[in-house]
Amino acid sequence: MRAMIDLRSDTITRPTPAMLAAMSSAPLGDDVLGDDPTVIALERRCAALAGKEAAVFVPSGTMANLIAISVHTRPGDEVVLHEHAHPFLYEAGGASAYAGAQLRTVAGPRGVMTPDALMAAIRPYGDPHFPRSRLLCLEDTHNRGGGKIQPLENTDKLCAIARSAGMATHLDGARVLNAVVASGEPLERRARDFDTVSFCFSKGLGCPAGSILCGPKDAIAEGRRVRKRLGGAMRQAGVLAGAALHALEHHVARLEEDHRRARETAMGLMIDGFQIEMPETNILQVDVPDAPAFVERLREHGVSCFAIGPGRLRLVFHLDVGDEAVDGVIRAFGAARKG
Ligand SMILES: Cc1ncc(COP(=O)(O)O)c(C=O)c1O
Numbered sequence: 080m081r082a083m084i085d086l087r088s089d090t091i092t093r094p095t096p097a098m099l100a101a102m103s104s105a106p107l108g109d110d111v112l113g114d115d116p117t118v119i120a121l122e123r124r125c126a127a128l129a130g131k132e133a134a135v136f137v138p139s140g141t142m143a144n145l146i147a148i149s150v151h152t153r154p155g156d157e158v159v160l161h162e163h164a165h166p167f168l169y170e171a172g173g174a175s176a177y178a179g180a181q182l183r184t185v186a187g188p189r190g191v192m193t194p195d196a197l198m199a200a201i202r203p204y205g206d207p208h209f210p211r212s213r214l215l216c217l218e219d220t221h222n223r224g225g226g227k228i229q230p231l232e233n234t235d236k237l238c239a240i241a242r243s244a245g246m247a248t249h250l251d252g253a254r255v256l257n258a259v260v261a262s263g264e265p266l267e268r269r270a271r272d273f274d275t276v277s278f279c280f281s282k283g284l285g286c287p288a289g290s291i292l293c294g295p296k297d298a299i300a301e302g303r304r305v306r307k308r309l310g311g312a313m314r315q316a317g318v319l320a321g322a323a324l325h326a327l328e329h330h331v332a333r334l335e336e337d338h339r340r341a342r343e344t345a346m347g348l349m350i351d352g353f354q355i356e357m358p359e360t361n362i363l364q365v366d367v368p369d370a371p372a373f374v375e376r377l378r379e380h381g382v383s384c385f386a387i388g389p390g391r392l393r394l395v396f397h398l399d400v401g402d403e404a405v406d407g408v409i410r411a412f413g414a415a416r417k418g
Pocket residue numbers: 138139140141142144165166218220221222251253254279281290
């Protein structure tokens with residue numbers, strides 16, 4: 080049987096032998112007691128990378144977002160975010176269930192919110208009828224936006240508007256290192272105007288688990304309390320932090336390979352007449368008639384991916400697929416179209 084080209088997500092990667100070696104040799108302690116040296120090293124490294132004072136290591140991107148929302152809001156406050164933002168679509172309603180926050184969504188092309196749309200969503204200040212607009216949450220790159228990189232000039236404007244309205248700002252940067260590599264703008268710059276920024280090790284960076292939340296010392300100290308409350312404080316977490324440190328060293332620059340493969344596949348599919356959105360990073364979206372049936376036919380031809388709508392497929396390039404995926408995907412789409 081032909082090996083499957085699995086493009087369902089960049090979360091499916093397995094740790095490389097070198098990553099496993101880094102994990103097994105990581106010095107360990109008890110991170111809940113604050114003495115796991117590998118976690119401490121990772122948190123310091125990430126805080127420096129993001130240009131923030133402090134960082135806290137957490138099990139998942141979902142928990143990083145929930146902690147950020149909990150730290151920045153009080154129950155009944157409103158979070159303004161894009162209508163396709165991850166915390167709104169895919170985090171099981173955690174922001175409402177656990178932080179008591181109300182989510183106010185804003186439309187915009189490929190996950191990008193315009194300044195006018197943000198201004199229109201902010202509640203009038205001081206009127207007791209309204210919830211307090213308390214947090215702006217952006218996503219970079221934008222998952223449902225097909226790995227769209229947030230345009231920095233626009234981000235700068237959005238953060239300035241939020242700040243002048245007395246709102247805090249959080250960047251869900253699950254894949255922000257993809258944006259860093261593709262744009263050439265360092266994380267410190269991309270995260271500059273945000274109070275907090277999170278990013279994931281378990282996506283393009285190839286780790287089995289783990290995310291980080293970076294921000295001011297007091298917000299991160301409070302975030303540690305929320306992490307504990309949520310049951311996300313881990314003991315010998317250095318095993319996972321060791322994987323993350325290895326990934327920061329060896330798996331960041333190579334993200335460009337994923338972006339190149341996504342672009343090359345997109346070009347091939349476009350030449351073959353498929354409707355695509357040109358990818359900016361590692362996520363490629365393709366429009367097909369009857370996406371669920373197309374997914375089944377692609378599987379028969381050796382490619383696994385998800386339908387993200389009735390007529391749209393998502394393919395995510397990652398560490399565990401190589402150059403052979405480009406031709407393999409183009410061939411499989413041609414065959415699947417024939418039936
Ligand atoms: C943009 C974004 N934020 C947050 C998350 C949540 O990460 P996790 O799956 O680690 O909870 C994801 C996961 O795909 C994501 O794409």
